[in-house]
Amino acid sequence: MKLYNTLTRQKDEFVPVEPGKVGIYTCGPTVYMFAHVGNFRAYVFSDTLRRVMDYLGYQVKHVMNVTDVGHLTSDEDTGEDKLEKGARQEGKTPQEIARFYEKVFFDDAARLNILTPHIVCRATDHIPDMIELVRRIEANGFAYRTSVGLIFDTGKYPEYAALSRLNLAEQQAGARTTVDPERRNPSDFALWITNQPKHLMQWDSPWGRGFPGWHLECSAMSIKYLGERFDIHTGGIDHVPVHHTNERAQNFAATGKEVVVRWMHNAFLVINDTRMGKSEGNLVTISELEKLGVAPLDFRYLCHTALYRMPLSYTAESLKSARNSLRGLVDFGRNAQVWPVKDPAWTEPFQREFKEAVADDLNIPQALAAAWNIVREGNQRQDRTAWAALLDFDRVLGLGLERLVGATPGIPDQVAELVAAREAARKSKDWAESDRLRDRIGELGFVVEDTPQGARVKPRP
Numbered sequence: 001m002k003l004y005n006t007l008t009r010q011k012d013e014f015v016p017v018e019p020g021k022v023g024i025y026t027c028g029p030t031v032y033m034f035a036h037v038g039n040f041r042a043y044v045f046s047d048t049l050r051r052v053m054d055y056l057g058y059q060v061k062h063v064m065n066v067t068d069v070g071h072l073t074s075d076e077d078t079g080e081d082k083l084e085k086g087a088r089q090e091g092k093t094p095q096e097i098a099r100f101y102e103k104v105f106f107d108d109a110a111r112l113n114i115l116t117p118h119i120v121c122r123a124t125d126h127i128p129d130m131i132e133l134v135r136r137i138e139a140n141g142f143a144y145r146t147s148v149g150l151i152f153d154t155g156k157y158p159e160y161a162a163l164s165r166l167n168l169a170e171q172q173a174g175a176r177t178t179v180d181p182e183r184r185n186p187s188d189f190a191l192w193i194t195n196q197p198k199h200l201m202q203w204d205s206p207w208g209r210g211f212p213g214w215h216l217e218c219s220a221m222s223i224k225y226l227g228e229r230f231d232i233h234t235g236g237i238d239h240v241p242v243h244h245t246n247e248r249a250q251n252f253a254a255t256g257k258e259v260v261v262r263w264m265h266n267a268f269l270v271i272n273d274t275r276m277g278k279s280e281g282n283l284v285t286i287s288e289l290e291k292l293g294v295a296p297l298d299f300r301y302l303c304h305t306a307l308y309r310m311p312l313s314y315t316a317e318s319l320k321s322a323r324n325s326l327r328g329l330v331d332f333g334r335n336a337q338v339w340p341v342k343d344p345a346w347t348e349p350f351q352r353e354f355k356e357a358v359a360d361d362l363n364i365p366q367a368l369a370a371a372w373n374i375v376r377e378g379n380q381r382q383d384r385t386a387w388a389a390l391l392d393f394d395r396v397l398g399l400g401l402e403r404l405v406g407a408t409p410g411i412p413d414q415v416a417e418l419v420a421a422r423e424a425a426r427k428s429k430d431w432a433e434s435d436r437l438r439d440r441i442g443e444l445g446f447v448v449e450d451t452p453q454g455a456r457v458k459p460r461p
């Protein structure tokens, strides 16, 4: 299997840290507002990665955090805590805000068939782990104090810009609008913040009462659950220059090691050439999508139409096309229920094509093409083997085809055999036999309709 690594800017062979196993950490939501479909592109990506690894036979451990403290309104350590700002605006406590939006997030994720990660960890439940990590960072000489709190000294880590590949001047220009004269380097960031007495969520620490910087939770929790060297860290491409760069620096400062072997980032969802984001004011949530008549799984299909590293175009056209494609697969599945299993071997080349595609840096568009090849060939052959192959692919695609098709009840084998016999009779223009078989199917409580895609059978109303 080959996967791209943002750190090396190369697609190379995936070699797990532990044979047969893979550890994946995904930066989860900051739960102070509804997640939008642009956010969910990232979670469909990490879910698909997990499913592919499982499909290829790895034992997967997927960890995702929930940020419920410390993410300030700028990605730097200035401004207000997003949770506390949300709480103030809605007249609630930060905990109420966090639990509410966390629940909505996981409900939305479930409607997208995103599997719940094996471990979901909240920042506020891991404050002692974060404090412990900062102790190690400080003991290794990577931290200093200012009036803000305890600050990470990025100047101590020569590899600091390796992930973003920005030179320090570019990094600083992009990241910071005001210069803090107390900081040794403009890219230095807070590990523990002690100068915000109005902040509602505060904890005691060796550096005084305060709260963690945002980047800290992901370092602390990924190391806690996946160890000091793990396989894959995912997130949106916007995390590269600051959040993941700082996580990586903390990891090294605490452990003296490159903790994350492979960083994988998805590109943005774009509307009219603009990224979907809060500051762009063009957010669409999963609920709003449904009001537009688009099912969450139509959106999941849309995500599969582009490589994860390429921008994905979100337009009325592209959504409609995704919806029609998904319906096509479901219609095919319904038709296939009444076909007999003829030759179990003909789908094998397409299954190989599918497996090769997903193992080539998650080339899901190519994998979908293999699925559609099976649909075309399956329609020719009228062989239910095609359906079994599609269900196998759906372990990766996560479109819930079995459930969508199963919205119509199962067809007994006896009926399926009669339908197949009737098809054969029709082909040989034996209309009397065809009619006799139709009546027999009717006696068993089913009606058969002839469509351009072949016979379709359903329970008699």
Ligand SMILES: [Zn+2]
Pocket (backbone or CB within 6 Å): 026, 027, 028, 218, 243
């Ligand atoms: Zn993170």
